[in-house]
Amino acid sequence: MNPPKPRRDPIPFHPRFNDPTLRGEKTVTRRFRPRHVDQWLRAKNPVPGKRPDRWPGFADLVVTDCRSVRLQSIDRDEARLEGLGSVYEFEQIWRELYPSESTLNRPARYYERWENNPPVWRIEFRCLTPPPARLVPLEVEA
Secondary structure, eight states: OOOOOOOOEEEEOOGGGHHHHHTTSOOEEEESOGGGOSSEEEEEOOOTTSOGGGSOEEEEEEEEEEEEEEGGGOOHHHHHHTTOSOHHHHHHHHHHHSOOGGGOSSOOOGGGOGGGOOEEEEEEEEEOSOOOOOOOOOOOOO
């Protein structure tokens, strides 16, 4: 009998984080629900109108740590682990992903709002997928 294969549940990533994740610069992500947390994850880029199993995957990840933290407990070092340069940049991306009531067609959920400092899951991971090879043109002598 073969041992069960590890699941690789899809976890959505914004395409801007593909390269930092593959290079090992982004090693942490924050999520509301732990439904994505498994020992193995497949990082995918969401495609509007398609099911998660149809999203293009770009990396296989191994979860090394998962714990509950407050959203605003992020500091500069944690922002760098998120693949960003500062806490301000993290806050701006969070507000873009989870806008306030004024920009939604529905009321904002309490747990989405930056101001409410909700608990989130801090998921630390290691990327198993090697970065794509960069081809450099050869110098041709004339």
